[in-house]
Amino acid sequence: MPNQKLLVSSHAPYWHNGSSISGKNYSIMLAALPAVGMGIYQYGMPALGVLAFSVSCAMIWELIMNLVMRRPVSIGDGNAAVIGLLFGMLLPATTPWWMVLVGTFIAIVVGKQIYGGMGCNPFNPSLVGIAIVMLSWKNYLNFNAALVNYDLGFYMVYPLAAVKHLGTSALSNYSISGLIFGQQTGGVGTTFGLGLIIGGLYLILRGHIRWEISLSFLVGVFMTAYLFNIADPDKYAGPMFHIFTGYTLFGAFFLLTEDSSSPVNFIPMLIYGAAAGFLTVLIRNIGAFVDGAVFAILMMNVANPLLDKIRPKAFGRGIEHA
Amino acid sequence: MIKRPFFGLGTPRLKYPVIDIDIADTIREIPLPQKVTLLLSPDIRIEDLILKAGDSVKTGQKLKLLDDGNAYLISTVTGTIAEISEYTGYLGRIYPAVSIDAAGEDQWDDEFNETGKTPNPENALAFFNYLPGNPDFTTLSSVQSAINTIIINGLDSDLLVTTNQFVVKTETGRLTEGIEYLKKITRASRIFIIVPPDSAALAEKTGVPVYAVNPVYPNTLPQIIMKNISGTEVLPGNSCEDMGVGFINAEAVVSLTMAFSEGKIPVDKILTVINKDYVPETVRARIGTPVKDVFKALDIDTAHGDQIIFGGPMTGTAVYSEDMPVSPNTDAVMIQDSARITLGSDNQCINCGECVRACPAGVPVNMLVRLLENGLYEEAAEQYDLLSCIECGLCSYVCIARIPVFHYIMLGKYEFGRVKSAEEPNA
Ligand code: SF4
Numbered sequence A: 001m002p003n004q005k006l007l008v009s010s011h012a013p014y015w016h017n018g019s020s021i022s023g024k025n026y027s028i029m030l031a032a033l034p035a036v037g038m039g040i041y042q043y044g045m046p047a048l049g050v051l052a053f054s055v056s057c058a059m060i061w062e063l064i065m066n067l068v069m070r071r072p073v074s075i076g077d078g079n080a081a082v083i084g085l086l087f088g089m090l091l092p093a094t095t096p097w098w099m100v101l102v103g104t105f106i107a108i109v110v111g112k113q114i115y116g117g118m119g120c121n122p123f124n125p126s127l128v129g130i131a132i133v134m135l136s137w138k139n140y141l142n143f144n145a146a147l148v149n150y151d152l153g154f155y156m157v158y159p160l161a162a163v164k165h166l167g168t169s170a171l172s173n174y175s176i177s178g179l180i181f182g183q184q185t186g187g188v189g190t191t192f193g194l195g196l197i198i199g200g201l202y203l204i205l206r207g208h209i210r211w212e213i214s215l216s217f218l219v220g221v222f223m224t225a226y227l228f229n230i231a232d233p234d235k236y237a238g239p240m241f242h243i244f245t246g247y248t249l250f251g252a253f254f255l256l257t258e259d260s261s262s263p264v265n266f267i268p269m270l271i272y273g274a275a276a277g278f279l280t281v282l283i284r285n286i287g288a289f290v291d292g293a294v295f296a297i298l299m300m301n302v303a304n305p306l307l308d309k310i311r312p313k314a315f316g317r318g319i320e321h322a
Numbered sequence B: 001m002i003k004r005p006f007f008g009l010g011t012p013r014l015k016y017p018v019i020d021i022d023i024a025d026t027i028r029e030i031p032l033p034q035k036v037t038l039l040l041s042p043d044i045r046i047e048d049l050i051l052k053a054g055d056s057v058k059t060g061q062k063l064k065l066l067d068d069g070n071a072y073l074i075s076t077v078t079g080t081i082a083e084i085s086e087y088t089g090y091l092g093r094i095y096p097a098v099s100i101d102a103a104g105e106d107q108w109d110d111e112f113n114e115t116g117k118t119p120n121p122e123n124a125l126a127f128f129n130y131l132p133g134n135p136d137f138t139t140l141s142s143v144q145s146a147i148n149t150i151i152i153n154g155l156d157s158d159l160l161v162t163t164n165q166f167v168v169k170t171e172t173g174r175l176t177e178g179i180e181y182l183k184k185i186t187r188a189s190r191i192f193i194i195v196p197p198d199s200a201a202l203a204e205k206t207g208v209p210v211y212a213v214n215p216v217y218p219n220t221l222p223q224i225i226m227k228n229i230s231g232t233e234v235l236p237g238n239s240c241e242d243m244g245v246g247f248i249n250a251e252a253v254v255s256l257t258m259a260f261s262e263g264k265i266p267v268d269k270i271l272t273v274i275n276k277d278y279v280p281e282t283v284r285a286r287i288g289t290p291v292k293d294v295f296k297a298l299d300i301d302t303a304h305g306d307q308i309i310f311g312g313p314m315t316g317t318a319v320y321s322e323d324m325p326v327s328p329n330t331d332a333v334m335i336q337d338s339a340r341i342t343l344g345s346d347n348q349c350i351n352c353g354e355c356v357r358a359c360p361a362g363v364p365v366n367m368l369v370r371l372l373e374n375g376l377y378e379e380a381a382e383q384y385d386l387l388s389c390i391e392c393g394l395c396s397y398v399c400i401a402r403i404p405v406f407h408y409i410m411l412g413k414y415e416f417g418r419v420k421s422a423e424e425p426n427a
């Protein structure tokens, strides 16, 4: 029927605030840039290599899964790229290529696609990837061993490992300001505290992540570390040390806040963040792992659906039926 | 369109245009059309109608629709019935439609003037079902009515719509008089009026208590108004009317004055026409005028792929034909350019929680949408507060995955209602 005028008829509302999933994911990548830039500056081409390879692998796995599962191609939404980028940022610059390949496979396929894709994943996909890699090839993720050939002009021992093995006597090798400016070993994109904070604030102000989660996590880490520290100051480092080392800041702004695996209601968000902070320090101080952030966050991902049952009363539900 | 600000913490603030009093001079009269179409309630079956093509009718004439029962229609022109057809409307409901060829000059029918001019509930029920502004006297005036409070809307519920604001600003005198009639034809003990803050002083003249409503969406929805005024929340699955609070548009109150003082049932509707640039304009059109005639009079062109919406941008209903007529409840008609239409997507919910934070009714929309997508309506109603939703549309407005959340909700309510009413006879 040429020339016939047909009207569109969709459902209300006819306006939209303009937000989109791809916009959000590109913002997350933008927010990661300061920390990524520092990583590349410090470790050079290998760091860039790990990140670029990780992002590309994640996108390719996503594409393959789209084709295999006959779903619309979804790499344009930027989610796979974000998962790949965050996964890469957690790794040391020397990570071998095959580990990136396997890790991103786990992140995208096991962490996300088998549950039905974005929004259905119960865990943070990047964390699923890193957790399995950590358990399978411990030594590659041991920052001291991995970065043994680097000398960047600051104390090259992974701070959390130093404190874990030597107690707080190791602390004199680090200064808080040094830690904030990235003078510590660690993942490619997780050591530059200031950069992570800037990125995190950007995401919070733009409304892409929920401040309640990040803040309560940091408070949880701070309080727990503080209590340990006053209980045994020789053995346990103080709260500021825990906030600026390991995956704490990266976790607070980029991992814990992943939408699908975190709660959306106010009180659950606070519990979720604070408990993850508590567990992080608990594992660091008395658990088997040097950094507890990965498993602490995964554990809280498990609790998320339960937590989110605590929610405000809906309209008219607050009143008893007369 | 109001976009999310670059820095987007907190819930959206969608403000209403508050109109200038000067606009009063600029109401545009839409010429009488050659043919009007009057939509009937979807409860009436077309085969039961006793009206026939060829019947001649007068302006303001009450036309009995069925052999038994009180259903009627008010003709808005003088002429002959051309045809009786059907329109498919929102959620697939079928509306019988009576089209009348207008003969030109209005000849007024006398029945109301002779028998209905005493302001009492019986006459309201007998003559005012099609009054401009669409008052619901079945709930407000009937003997069984439990309405104890009536709130006069001097502010339209959807964005960009200024019809009732306009009426308060330009018709304060007739509004005041109308309130006296309203008291006589309903049984409510309290009457309030709500207006935007800048009209509060004007509204004081009506003599009833005035509530100024901050014109930010969704403050203007009935359930929120009721909660803010009386502190009572509507129970899930109930309406404000079930809770004893009735609403009537300012325009309908003014229509009462016109009816009782002139002895003629008003047949012209004031409406806001929102053009493609989202600029509202107030017009007066005969009830039954096809919207294409309204557009023609205003020099608005429609093109393939545009969208025509009855109502405002948040809660209006899109129609598929430019023949859709202006009805007593058509407070606004909006035309949206094809380039400005945001279509929904089939993305899954990413659990970002924007909708939960935007929802004024505290509905866990992120969970609800998962159930509704899978057709689990009963669980949605029982566990995830489907029926607490007050139908504001904000969840869809903010959804980052652009899921047509509000559509799912409305369908869910409709389907749930059908399941419930199918169960009831056995209960
Ligand atoms: S339409 Fe959406 S945002 Fe509005 S009350 Fe209903 S569920 Fe809440």
Ligand code: SF4
Pocket (backbone or CB within 6 Å): B348, B349, B350, B351, B352, B353, B354, B355, B356, B365, B366, B369, B395, B398, B399, B400, B401, B402, B403, B405
């Ligand atoms: S706004 Fe959309 S994507 Fe976000 S939680 Fe609500 S329904 Fe899901």
